[in-house]
Amino acid sequence: MSAAVLEIEDLHVSLPTQGGLLRAVRGISLEIRPGETFCLVGESGCGKSVTALAVMGLLPRRAQQTAGRFAVSGRDYAGRPPSARAALRGREVAMIFQDPMTSLNPTLTIRRQMTEGVMYHEGLGGKEAEKRALDLLHRVGVPQPELRLGQYPHQFSGGQRQRIMIAMALMGRPKLLIADEPTTALDVTIQAQILSLLAELRAALGLTLLLITHDLGVVATIADRVAVMYAGRFVEQGSSEAIFGHPLHPYTQGLMGAIPVPGQTPRGAPLETIPGRVPDLLGAVRGCAFRNRCAHRRDACDVDPLPRFKAAPTHEMECVLTPVVEGGR
Amino acid sequence: MRSEEMPEEAGAATSGKGRALKRVLGSSGTVIGGSVLLLMILIAVFAPWLAPHDPYAQSLTDRFLPPFWHDASHPAHPFGTDHLGRDYLSRLIYGSRVSLTIGFGVALISGVIGIAVGMTGGYFGGRIDMVVNFLITTRLSLPIVLVALAAVAVAGASQGLLIIILSLLLWDRFAVVSRAATQSLRSREFVIGARAIGLSHAAIMLREILPNLKGAIIVVATLEIANVILLEAALSFLGLGVRPPTPSWGLMIAEGRENILFDPWLIALPGAALCLLVLVVNLMGDGLRHLGGNPIR
Amino acid sequence: MTEPLLSLRGVTKRYRVRRGLFGAKRTLTALSELSLDVAEGETLGLVGESGCGKSTAVRIMLGLEPPDEGEVRIAGSAIAAVKRRALSRMVQPVFQDPYYALNPSRSVTETVLQPLKVHGLKGDLRAEVRRMLDLVGFPARLGEAYPAQLSGGQRQRVAIARALVLKPRLLICDEPTSALDVSVQAQVINLLLDLRRELGLTMIFVSHNLAVVEHISDRVTVMYLGEIVEEAETDRLFRQPAHPYTQMLLSSTLAPTPGAGLPSFTRQATVADAFAERKGCAFAPRCERAQDLCHATAPEAQRRQASFVRCHYPSAAVGS
Numbered sequence: 039m040s041a042a043v044l045e046i047e048d049l050h051v052s053l054p055t056q057g058g059l060l061r062a063v064r065g066i067s068l069e070i071r072p073g074e075t076f077c078l079v080g081e082s083g084c085g086k087s088v089t090a091l092a093v094m095g096l097l098p099r100r101a102q103q104t105a106g107r108f109a110v111s112g113r114d115y116a117g118r119p120p121s122a123r124a125a126l127r128g129r130e131v132a133m134i135f136q137d138p139m140t141s142l143n144p145t146l147t148i149r150r151q152m153t154e155g156v157m158y159h160e161g162l163g164g165k166e167a168e169k170r171a172l173d174l175l176h177r178v179g180v181p182q183p184e185l186r187l188g189q190y191p192h193q194f195s196g197g198q199r200q201r202i203m204i205a206m207a208l209m210g211r212p213k214l215l216i217a218d219e220p221t222t223a224l225d226v227t228i229q230a231q232i233l234s235l236l237a238e239l240r241a242a243l244g245l246t247l248l249l250i251t252h253d254l255g256v257v258a259t260i261a262d263r264v265a266v267m268y269a270g271r272f273v274e275q276g277s278s279e280a281i282f283g284h285p286l287h288p289y290t291q292g293l294m295g296a297i298p299v300p301g302q303t304p305r306g307a308p309l310e311t312i313p314g315r316v317p318d319l320l321g322a323v324r325g326c327a328f329r330n331r332c333a334h335r336r337d338a339c340d341v342d343p344l345p346r347f348k349a350a351p352t353h354e355m356e357c358v359l360t361p362v363v364e365g366g367r
Numbered sequence: 368m369r370s371e372e373m374p375e376e377a378g379a380a381t382s383g384k385g386r387a388l389k390r391v392l393g394s395s396g397t398v399i400g401g402s403v404l405l406l407m408i409l410i411a412v413f414a415p416w417l418a419p420h421d422p423y424a425q426s427l428t429d430r431f432l433p434p435f436w437h438d439a440s441h442p443a444h445p446f447g448t449d450h451l452g453r454d455y456l457s458r459l460i461y462g463s464r465v466s467l468t469i470g471f472g473v474a475l476i477s478g479v480i481g482i483a484v485g486m487t488g489g490y491f492g493g494r495i496d497m498v499v500n501f502l503i504t505t506r507l508s509l510p511i512v513l514v515a516l517a518a519v520a521v522a523g524a525s526q527g528l529l530i531i532i533l534s535l536l537l538w539d540r541f542a543v544v545s546r547a548a549t550q551s552l553r554s555r556e557f558v559i560g561a562r563a564i565g566l567s568h569a570a571i572m573l574r575e576i577l578p579n580l581k582g583a584i585i586v587v588a589t590l591e592i593a594n595v596i597l598l599e600a601a602l603s604f605l606g607l608g609v610r611p612p613t614p615s616w617g618l619m620i621a622e623g624r625e626n627i628l629f630d631p632w633l634i635a636l637p638g639a640a641l642c643l644l645v646l647v648v649n650l651m652g653d654g655l656r657h658l659g660g661n662p663i664r
Numbered sequence: 665m666t667e668p669l670l671s672l673r674g675v676t677k678r679y680r681v682r683r684g685l686f687g688a689k690r691t692l693t694a695l696s697e698l699s700l701d702v703a704e705g706e707t708l709g710l711v712g713e714s715g716c717g718k719s720t721a722v723r724i725m726l727g728l729e730p731p732d733e734g735e736v737r738i739a740g741s742a743i744a745a746v747k748r749r750a751l752s753r754m755v756q757p758v759f760q761d762p763y764y765a766l767n768p769s770r771s772v773t774e775t776v777l778q779p780l781k782v783h784g785l786k787g788d789l790r791a792e793v794r795r796m797l798d799l800v801g802f803p804a805r806l807g808e809a810y811p812a813q814l815s816g817g818q819r820q821r822v823a824i825a826r827a828l829v830l831k832p833r834l835l836i837c838d839e840p841t842s843a844l845d846v847s848v849q850a851q852v853i854n855l856l857l858d859l860r861r862e863l864g865l866t867m868i869f870v871s872h873n874l875a876v877v878e879h880i881s882d883r884v885t886v887m888y889l890g891e892i893v894e895e896a897e898t899d900r901l902f903r904q905p906a907h908p909y910t911q912m913l914l915s916s917t918l919a920p921t922p923g924a925g926l927p928s929f930t931r932q933a934t935v936a937d938a939f940a941e942r943k944g945c946a947f948a949p950r951c952e953r954a955q956d957l958c959h960a961t962a963p964e965a966q967r968r969q970a971s972f973v974r975c976h977y978p979s980a981a982v983g984s
Contacts, residue, residue: 081845196714225713226872230916234926252845255875255918259926278922296850298879299919300902305879306857309850315815556759557767560823563726564779564830565752578769 041112043214043246044070044093044131048106051085051092058320059102062088064270067106070214075240075247077257077278080267081293083316086250089267090216093248094133095123111213128155128210136219138199142191148175148202149187156209167209174205177242178235197228201235208243215239216248221256233260254297258282263352266290269317269327276353286347287355288332326357334359397654400647407644411463419443420454422461422614427452434632446636449622455633458614459640465603465615466644469530470596474588476534481541482584486572488542489549499546506539511598512605519607529608533595540591544583552576589652593645600641616641667740668701669834669866670725670755675699675734677720677890694720696890698734702834707860707867709881709898711874711913717890718870722838725868727751739833749783756827760839762819766811766826772797773807776825783830792829799862800825800855817848824855828863836868841876853880874917878902883970886910889946896971906971906978909947945976953977 051063063085070076078086091097097120108116110130115123135141143151152174153167162170168187175183178201191199200220207215217236221229237260240247251257257264257278264281266274266289274287285291295310303309314331317323326332329339338358347361348354410417420443429452435445446456488499518532552558553576561575600617602608609615611622616637623633675698680689695717702708712718723729724736727743736743738754746754759765766775776793794804800821811819820840827835837856841849853876859865871877877884878898885895886909894907905911915927945951948958955977963976 081847226874226916227713227912230918230927233918237926253918254846254920258920258922259918259924261922282920282922293846294920296847297920298853298875299921300875300878300917303879305898308854308857309879311850311854312847556757556761556765559723559726559728560757560759560765560826561767562728563752563755563757564782565749566782570782575767579767581769 042069042109043072043111044068044248045107045109046093046105047108047116048104049089049092049108050102050104051088051097052102053088053098054100054102055320061319061321061323062270063092064319064323066265066267066270066272068265068272068275070246070248072213072246073240073244074262075237075249075260077261077264078248078250078267079252079254079257079264079293081252081316084267085270086267087218090133090218090248090250092120093214093216094127094131095120096127096133128159128212130212131214131216132207132210132212133216133218134200134203134207134220137223138196138203139191141203142199144191147188147190152187152202152206152209155206159210170209171205174208175202177239178202178205178208179231180205196224197231200224200228200232204232204235204239208239208245212245214246214248216250218250219252220249222251222253229256236260254282254293266293269323270319271327271356273328273357274353274355276350276355280350280353284349284353286349286353286359286361287328287357288334288359289328290355292331396650400650400654403643404647404651407463407647408467410460411467414460414464418454418457418460419445420457422453422457423612425451425453431626431630433630434636447630447632449619449633450626455636458619459616459636461614462616462619462637463640463644465526465609465613466596466599466641469526469533469599470592470648472530473533473537473595474591476530477536477538477591478541478584478588480534481538482545482577482580484538485542485545485547486549486576486580489546490553490568490572490576492550492553496546499542503539503542503546506536509536511536512601515598515602516605516607519602524607524610526609526613529599529602533598537591537595540587541584544587545580548580548583549576552579585655586652589648589655593648593652596641596645596648666704668737669704669739670702670868671737672698672700672721672725673735673737675721675724675731675736677717677724677729677731693890695724695731698890698892700885700892700895702866702868704833704866705864706882707869707880709877709884710868710870710887711872711877711884712887713872713913715889716887718887719838720890721887722757722836722868722870725836726755726757752779752832753783753830754832755834755836756830756832758820758824758827758835758837758840761843762816762823763811763843765823766819768811771808771810772802772814772822775811775822776829779826779830793825796825796829797822799828799859815848816844817851820844820848820852821855824852824859828859831863834866834868836870838870839872840869842871842873849876856880874902874913875919886913891946891974892965892972893947893975894971894973896973900971906973907947907975908951908953908979911979912950945974947975953979 047067048065049063050065053060053062066089068076078089080086088097092103097103103120105116107114110123110126149168149171152171153164156162156170157164157167171187172183175186180186180198180201194202221232224232233256236247239245249261261278264276264278265272266281266287268289274281274285274290281290285294289312292310292312296312298309312331317327317330325340325342326344329335336358344356345358346354346356347359426448429441429444429448430450432441432444432448433439434447434455440447444454444456446459449455449458484499484502488496514536515532522528558571558575561571566574599608599615600620603615603617604621606621609618611618619637620634623630626633675695676693677695679692679694681692682689698721700708710718710721724731727746730744738746738751743751770778773790773793776796777789780789780792797804797807802818802821802825806814814822840856841852844852856867857880860867869877869880881898883895884898884901886893886907888909894901894905894910901910902914905914918924944959944961945954945963948954951958957976963974965972965974966978
């Protein structure tokens with residue numbers, strides 16, 4: 039089997055702020071295999087976007103980052119400065135963002151924005167670069183690509199812009215595409231279109247996807263594997279079926295109960311809520327970060343390191359609880 | 368009653384104003400600037416009690432006495448005397464009155480004009496904003512010194528008139544800033560909410576939007592004050608501002624010009640006073656920015 | 665039958681919009697022939713994608729903008745004839761973004777107190793504010809805090825308290841949970857459900873999140889490009905959507921159930937164009953079932969008991 043596209047062990051990211059050191063990511067490990075869709079899910083401030091930027095090597099200069107292993111396509115970059123990964127951007131790893139309007143330069147044509155990178159990185163001629171751009175625009179479902187290449191971002195609708203962003207990210211033929219809330223700014227029907235486009239491209243180009251979202255519906259629809267992030271740690275990780283079928287961690291369970299599901303949640307019944315609020319990640323955090331909001335709190339929650347409970351080879355959570363796993367395994 | 372679902376406890380309940388104040392006091396520039404400015408304002412206010420001599424009293428026998436660091440200085444006149452034998456320290460003290468009155472007066476009046484014009488344009492938009500834009504552009508196309516010169520030539524110079532002329536010429540920066548800030552605020556939902564509780568447009572502008580412009584206005588005001596103080600000095604230097612024998616720093620520099628070779632302090636002293644005042648006003652404004660906060664976030 | 669609390673009849677609103685810097689002005693029809701009734705005590709869900717006219721409808725229902733054509737009646741009288749102050753005691757809004765909905769320069773207590781002061785009410789206003797903050801579950805000790813110090817959920821509670829302090833009969837919630845995290849969204853929905861029960865509120869709940877609308881509404885109205893394309897009692901709309909657009913919306917809504925898959929229509933990249941010249945059905949350019957008739961003439965609303973659908977070929981089942 040080929041090497042993992044991305045392998046991270048014990049990644050920590052701290053950001054110096056006015057109030058002190060913000061521990062945004064506190065020791066996460068993940069392994070993304072070729073061709074799979076890995077979803078990072080969590081609420082705002084849980085560290086999911088910081089993780090994505092760390093993978094891209096795009097964290098602000100003041101950020102402090104350490105990792106036991108940080109391997110892209112089998113090459114370890116741990117201990118080396120983030121700038122060492124600059125050459126990977128665009129060619130190994132590419133990223134698309136939530137708001138395509140602010141990530142596109144409004145004063146340049148789509149042609150210029152799409153071809154500039156590869157012409158510089160790969161020394162491609164203008165003709166070849168344009169040919170690749172046309173091919174990709176066609177692939178992402180932008181009609182009349184020849185005409186559209188000469189246009190500016192404001193001449194496109196939101197969904198079209200996101201398609202262009204995706205095409206642009208694919209110009210350098212990356213292996214891993216990171217999508218940070220790619221559909222949050224879009225209408226539901228457009229969201230569905232973009233998600234199926236991503237799924238299609240993954241199959242056609244052998245892409246690996248790292249999708250970052252807060253939307254459990256999106257996760258359930260396209261993820262192979264899921265990591266639930268809370269206060270800078272993965273509290274639960276597993277296959278999509280396992281996470282949605284048998285959520286183990288109290289936080290995951292809380293999230294699932296908090297969203298109404300048409301046809302399942304009785305209309306007008308109170309939804310489950312998670313009491314309290316996300317802890318302050320300034321300074322050191324001891325024990326389980328979720329304990330103050332958790333119904334199962336006990337003394338063991340205060341002790342580091344927390345036990346990891348493995349429900350299945352691919353499904354584990356970080357909690358003192360040892361739930362009975364359904365399915366009798 | 369809903370304690371079980373009372374969520375998210377606010378972690379830090381320290382008041383926002385307290386924190387801003389701490390930040391303001393935390394920067395040494397602001398503290399120094401603020402205290403020196405306060406000192407200068409106090410000096411201007413209590414000038415009659417502080418000045419050792421009458422600033423207008425001439426004594427032709429005591430002309431061009433040098434200041435205290437000179438051997439030939441006279442203990443009664445620590446900063447020396449000018450070409451008419453007037454006590455220079457007293458004139459400097461009284462001169463601060465002119466600078467500060469004009470500086471603050473113009474900032475106040477032009478601020479009121481500019482904020483009113485800018486907010487009106489920014490809030491209503493459309494045709495009204497086009498008119499406001501036209502006014503701002505027209506104002507920007509007028510060269511300040513030349514227009515002031517013409518106005519003074521026609522109407523004659525006096526401190527009150529100078530304040531009015533400069534106010535009518537310097538409201539543009541207030542207008543531009545408050546127009547932009549208002550534009551970004553007017554579509555905020557709290558403005559729609561205010562209309563939904565029955566507030567009039569005027570009340571919304573005054574009670575909902577104006578408090579949010581505080582930070583931006585303070586910054587513009589301090590820049591304007593410094594600008595006006597320099598402008599007054601320049602106009603007085605050119606003989607278009609305050610008329611002799613009123614002690615104004617700009618005028619004093621102009622009067623000292625003829626003796627620059629033999630008695631350079633006649634220029635250096637009012638020049639230094641001017642520099643110091645402009646510097647502390649700027650320092651102060653820089654720090655005060657934090658108090659108002661940034662309205663456009 | 666008693667008179668509805670709010671009723672819109674044939675409400676049309678057009679804007680003259682300049683496209684681009686030097687483009688010619690064109691007419692954007694934000695609302696066209698909108699008619700709906702909200703009965704006292706019911707919750708009406710208003711669903712549609714961006715640009716469908718939801719926000720314009722909200723402003724018109726709040727009486728902040730007059731319609732170009734048609735009539736809006738509230739509690740039996742024409743909204744245009746109701747004085748601003750009186751109207752504000754009948755209907756109040758709750759907005760999407762709690763960051764923009766509160767004046768950043770005003771403390772929580774002042775924010776909730778302000779409507780009472782504007783209306784010149786007498787008595788122990790502060791006690792009323794405390795009661796209101798308690799009702800929405802906002803901790804009293806944070807009363808002097810400023811919006812910047814509060815979390816999104818707390819801000820939304822303050823916004824709701826402010827809207828309710830004048831004791832309106834109708835609450836118009838414009839995407840009240842879209843800017844919030846899911847766990848906080850659940851808290852706000854629960855709060856609205858509680859308040860509705862305790863105060864007997866009538867609500868219009870505008871959202872693009874169908875799951876939330878389904879959970880809270882008695883009846884749902886689906887809008888597309890300024891028109892109501894379908895309206896039905898919630899169960900019926902979700903079980904048997906008749907309009908192809910409603911069906912498209914429902915199948916695009918992603919449930920947190922793995923393996924549900926994506927809808928099949930998704931390669932269709934067209935989007936709604938509010939400026940387009942319209943002869944036939946507004947949805948026809950995106951519709952899979954569109955026939956010649958659909959492109960030629962606009963369908964009339966077909967009423968069936970309490971529901972209606974604006975389609976030449978409505979169907980009873982999804983995707984069939």
